[in-house]
Amino acid sequence: MTLLTDLAAWFDGVKAEFILNFIDKSRWRMLLTGLGNTLLIAFLACLIGIALGVVVAILRTTWDNAGATMRKGPARFVFSLLNRLCLIYTTIIRGTPMVIQLLIMYYIIFATSDNGVMVATLAFGINSGAYVSEIFRSGIMSIDKGQMEAGRSLGLNYLKTMWFVIAPQVLKNVLPTLANEFITLLKETSVAGYVAVSDLTFAGNRIRGVTYSPFMPLIAVAIIYLILVMFLTRMVGKLERRLRQGDNR
Amino acid sequence: MITVKGLKKSFGQLEVLKGIDQHITPGEKVVIIGPSGSGKSTFLRCLNLLERPTEGQILFEGTDITDPKCDINLIRRRMGMVFQQFNLFPHLTVMQNLTLAPIQTGQMSKAEATEKATRLLARVGLLEKASVYPKQLSGGQQQRIAIVRALCMNPDVMLFDEPTSALDPEMVGEVLDVMKQLAAEGMTMVVVTHEMGFAREVGDRVLFMDEGRVLEEGTPKEIFENPQNPRTQDFLRKVL
Numbered sequence: 001m002t003l004l005t006d007l008a009a010w011f012d013g014v015k016a017e018f019i020l021n022f023i024d025k026s027r028w029r030m031l032l033t034g035l036g037n038t039l040l041i042a043f044l045a046c047l048i049g050i051a052l053g054v055v056v057a058i059l060r061t062t063w064d065n066a067g068a069t070m071r072k073g074p075a076r077f078v079f080s081l082l083n084r085l086c087l088i089y090t091t092i093i094r095g096t097p098m099v100i101q102l103l104i105m106y107y108i109i110f111a112t113s114d115n116g117v118m119v120a121t122l123a124f125g126i127n128s129g130a131y132v133s134e135i136f137r138s139g140i141m142s143i144d145k146g147q148m149e150a151g152r153s154l155g156l157n158y159l160k161t162m163w164f165v166i167a168p169q170v171l172k173n174v175l176p177t178l179a180n181e182f183i184t185l186l187k188e189t190s191v192a193g194y195v196a197v198s199d200l201t202f203a204g205n206r207i208r209g210v211t212y213s214p215f216m217p218l219i220a221v222a223i224i225y226l227i228l229v230m231f232l233t234r235m236v237g238k239l240e241r242r243l244r245q246g247d248n249r
Numbered sequence: 250m251i252t253v254k255g256l257k258k259s260f261g262q263l264e265v266l267k268g269i270d271q272h273i274t275p276g277e278k279v280v281i282i283g284p285s286g287s288g289k290s291t292f293l294r295c296l297n298l299l300e301r302p303t304e305g306q307i308l309f310e311g312t313d314i315t316d317p318k319c320d321i322n323l324i325r326r327r328m329g330m331v332f333q334q335f336n337l338f339p340h341l342t343v344m345q346n347l348t349l350a351p352i353q354t355g356q357m358s359k360a361e362a363t364e365k366a367t368r369l370l371a372r373v374g375l376l377e378k379a380s381v382y383p384k385q386l387s388g389g390q391q392q393r394i395a396i397v398r399a400l401c402m403n404p405d406v407m408l409f410d411e412p413t414s415a416l417d418p419e420m421v422g423e424v425l426d427v428m429k430q431l432a433a434e435g436m437t438m439v440v441v442t443h444e445m446g447f448a449r450e451v452g453d454r455v456l457f458m459d460e461g462r463v464l465e466e467g468t469p470k471e472i473f474e475n476p477q478n479p480r481t482q483d484f485l486r487k488v489l
Contacts, residue, residue: 069301071317149299150336150395154350154402155326164349168340 021216027207031217034203035224041121041199042186048125049185050178053132056086058162060133061140065148066158086133093130099191101127106195116197120189128185135181139174140166172243179236183229190225200224250275250406250437251296256305258291265291267461268305273406278438280452280469282445284484288461289441293410296439297321297328310405326354329399333411335391337383343370343394344379347401354402362401369397373427389420393427406437413444445488449473457481 022028063083070076093101105123106116113119143166151161193202204221208214251273258266265288273279281289294300296307298314298321307314314324338346347366351357357365370376373393383391392412399407409428413421425447432438432451442448448455448469455472457465457480465478473489476482 144334144336146332146334146336147338150330150332150338151350152322153297153299153325153328153330153332154399155322155324155354156350157322160353164353165338172340 020211030203034200038200041189044121045124046182049128049132052129056133057136090130116195120192120197135174135177139170176240183232252308254306257303259303276435278432278453280448281441281456283458287458289458293441327405329404329407331409331412333414335395342380347398388416389423392424409440
């Protein structure tokens with residue numbers, strides 16, 4: 001008898017907690033807005049990351065392949081300068097913590113802007129680009145150099161050979177690694193709250209601060225991240241299986 | 250057609266080609282033999298500038314292709330190359346392999362390229378493989394496709410870099426047959442090979458290379474039956 005009343009009391013407690021944290025003052029809306037911001041930042045940063053990563057990877061591998069034999073002149077100088085810039089970029093970005101990069105972007109570089117979402121998107125995109133460039137670079141280097149030679153020997157220029165011969169093979173090789181990088185990126189955006197962006201983590205933490213009841217909001221946030229990541233992981237798995245089928249066609 | 254003057258090539262400290270002078274006339278079949286590391290492949294790869302010469306000149310139909318102002322992409326469209334490892338594009342079907350360059354260089358429309366590729370495929374007996382991927386083909390089939398791929402660009406000269414060295418013995422014949430057919434049609438060919446039978450049968454001129462130089466050259470009869478240079482004699486004794 002007491003067990004049942006205890007259970008009922010516990011259940012009432014949970015229910016009250018739930019109402020306090022999510023229903024009162026429509027606090028669930030904060031989580032929803034936060035989730036929206038998290039997804040927006042992660043998606044746009046992913047696009048920036050790919051764009052930056054591809055450019056940096058192509059510049060660096062081109063220099064590695066052809067720089068040594070390039071004729072001296074302004075073109076070679078510009079190329080070597082760009083290569084050096086790319087190296088500095090990847091070294092700095094991969095060598096400093098994400099949160100510091102975010103704070104520098106918000107408080108120093110874009111001190112005049114109060115659009116936190118935009119600044120955070122840029123910061124995460126630039127950060128991701130450094131890692132993505134390494135993924136693409138190793139992907140390009142894994143392609144047999146006979147492929148480039150075959151394309152060039154047919155009279156295709158460097159860029160066309162890259163586009164029609166090398167890129168499709170690289171893309172297939174790096175897609176799984178790339179997808180994992182973006183899963184990491186999604187979770188990393190949880191530090192966006194440092195620059196007052198109401199992302200998912202920030203929203204959960206705000207609810208905790210208002211209700212003084214940490215359990216529900218924080219666990220809810222964790223579960224939402226987990227669901228997102230599990231969903232993405234599943235998609236990556238599907239993708240990998242499909243790509244592997246292509247191997248024995 | 251191709252004139253080579255004082256060609257030298259170094260990789261760092263290592264001098265691989267130590268001054269080569271050659272003239273290849275239209276329709277001629279030049280076969281290059283020699284021990285490994287003698288610079289045969291490097292010489293061949295210099296002809297279409299896959300390797301950039303350190304010194305010397307290469308004239309192709311009157312154009313100095315080592316001149317920085319020369320657009321090598323235009324020259325390469327007229328020089329087909331076949332590699333030891335085939336180097337077919339694994340992500341494209343046979344037909345796409347064949348038509349990629351003719352279409353993307355603007356030489357042919359898609360219809361023209363497909364028609365030409367179809368005709369050439371039929372000639373090497375691989376028409377039914379048009380829509381498969383390279384991995385599904387045997388080495389000999391892949392190399393025949395690679396030859397057709399080069400031919401699709403209507404080249405004036407074909408360069409072969411040990412085209413049968415990566416093949417299982419039973420597949421060497423089918424590739425050599427295609428090359429012989431090509432030779433019979435009057436194609437200008439430069440062939441680096443270890444197939445002495447082919448050199449003897451098809452070659453108009455045989456070059457024996459060792460240590461970055463052409464040590465001896467002549468008709469197959471002269472080289473194989475009466476070699477003058479002791480190194481040639483030694484090499485032929487080992488391989489024949």
